[in-house]
Amino acid sequence: MGLIVQKFGGTSVGSAEKILHVANRVIEEKKKGNDVVVVVSAMGKSTDLLVNLARDITKSPSQREMDMLLSTGEQVTISLLTMALTEKGYDAISYTGWQAGIQTERVHGNARITDIKTDKIDQQLKEGKIIVVAGFQGMSSDSEITTLGRGGSDTTAVALAAALNAEKCDIYTDVPGVFTTDPRVVKSARKLDAISYDEMLELANLGAGVLHPRAVEFAKNYEIPLEVRSSMESVPGTRIEEAASMEENLIVRGIAFEDQITRVTITGLTTGLTTLSTIFTTLAKRSINVDIIIQSATSENHTSISFSVKTDDLEKTVEVLEDYKDALKFKKIETENKLAKVSIVGSGMVSNPGVAAEMFAVLARKNIQVKMVSTSEIKVSTVIDQEDMVKAVEALHDAFDLAKQSSAVL
Amino acid sequence: MGLIVQKFGGTSVGSAEKILHVANRVIEEKKKGNDVVVVVSAMGKSTDLLVNLARDITKSPSQREMDMLLSTGEQVTISLLTMALTEKGYDAISYTGWQAGIQTERVHGNARITDIKTDKIDQQLKEGKIIVVAGFQGMSSDSEITTLGRGGSDTTAVALAAALNAEKCDIYTDVPGVFTTDPRVVKSARKLDAISYDEMLELANLGAGVLHPRAVEFAKNYEIPLEVRSSMESVPGTRIEEAASMEENLIVRGIAFEDQITRVTITGLTTGLTTLSTIFTTLAKRSINVDIIIQSATSENHTSISFSVKTDDLEKTVEVLEDYKDALKFKKIETENKLAKVSIVGSGMVSNPGVAAEMFAVLARKNIQVKMVSTSEIKVSTVIDQEDMVKAVEALHDAFDLAKQSSAVL
Known part of the structure; x- marks a missing residue:
């Protein structure tokens, strides 16, 4: 029997009742004879409440004080979950990020983990205790409380799994696993038994939402087997592991x-040599996330550039560009709204050059015009009209046989 | 200009609006050219909310996990107050108990401060910052989060004032200072300009409530001048300091x-030699607070003992005693309810032997029967019928001239 790291997100620990339920899931694993380290997030909406309190005080709180404020959220959860475990007869102890030895950069709001000193946890595990650690937070070298930014608790769990040589890291969430596509939109969407780190990375980046890309990357680098599973029911979820043990025959694994x-x-x-860098550095500085970028030369001295942004960022984007109109010497800015991005993801694509072509063919058959394309080794993204989005996803889900359960032995 | 420690309790920081108001009080002091260290409690009812969450999980939470849970309350306040100070243009930084170097015993729920490492605060003060410290909490030698128990934030403030050689420690509260008696009951009650540590100790122990006795004792030992003052209005409060600078002519300072x-x-x-210790050790173990104790020998081999308890504890008290009936070999237990305790307090009593007699005479003139008496150097307590309580307090307040403003130069 080995060591398991479990992570429970905010919705799983949203009330006293839910925390008592989570305690049962932890105890199940402990009863199997495993050592268990549990990472938890702040309770449900508690982070929002804290953020609103800060907003009532100032429009521009310092990141340091926001870290001080928000890190209390997980601290509440660890104490309550530990009480629940003790109440059910199990020996448990809670640790904040700094107590758990989670060391980070000297950065507030979005720090990266630099090291984990596991002496304390090791000692308590030896004594048979269940360890409950606050996710999302750590301590810098100058004893400042830091937070890890979005997806921080996932990252804490995976980093702890790596530092403690855990057998696996289970990410409990409110969905039963990773699906071929969003089951709320496509009825035939199917839960995947397994997916590779790279595929999960593409899906996570594309907004599949169940797992933060940073955590997936960390797991990939340290080869930590992950499993995304339901905190509600005790059934297998989706394993995220190296490609070797995958359903090799699936060319496309999912659609985002x-x-x-x-x-x-x-x-x-x-x-000009610096044109591109000027545009996108400027946008990045204003926190505008640019996705697909396409450059086309129209004449020897002139070029045009298209890129996609979230519609919410459009106003700010145009503002920034107009500010630089003189420096960049462009003619005009054209924008097109109400678009959507549809992407197919799968490791199998690497050795199947025709996949992108097949995707375009499927969309063409449905009279869907492709407005932008971007590809990686294991992904093809297209930008299309928003009104065609669901139709496109359904057609691709069918065409790539995603509804069918794979026959491969896993 | 020197260093001032200010402490604001839970009701003073109960909302974003109140925290912004507290920031103004802090800034007032800073503007005078003083260095300022601020100690704050958890916001208003937030501690109750956390306690209720724990109760939904277990009836008997471990003290360690309660400390983990409750210490988040002050951490929220320090970040918000620091944001408020920054918003108003002042450089400020927040510290939790452990970050502020507040070291305590390895005890949960009621730890005593053993030392304060002030390097960090010293450094930040040198840089001109306002320091905001979480009250009520510290860290033990094995890096455990501890809390200081009731009145903990007062104790934090006084201990920091001692460690930092502060000029004074201002305790801000929702009343304007310490009164001769409770102004809600006696209309002519007067706010005292000054009171000695010992008098304050007696009044604090007697439930005057504005300041925790532990903090007063600490202040006395380290000779830290305290001032209890209103967080609402900017007027002088009540100074608590050595007797030398007191209104010498006041024999009785207050009535609790x-x-x-x-x-x-x-x-x-x-x-029997062990009779007394058996009774009161047993009661103490069950957390029953016994106040006045009177023993009277009725015959050579028999004795009777009377003591006063809070009526809420009566049931438990009788239960405990009945359990020991065989061991203690007593005849019976008699109880009398609906009593009250009225005490006069004043350093001047030490050199005025007739004060207790005068008190009894005042009560006798009002036809009030004294049922128990207990005295210390600077206090006389009487137990009387509850229905006579207000009449007694008013009569004593008049008799000892407490309503009159002292003519002594302070």
């Missing part, structure tokens, strides 16, 4: 999609 | 009172 996309096109740009 | 007292009498007790 996202609406509220806008395409921005800058025409009549004077070609 | 408390209802819901019960007298318990055990009659026919067999006299």
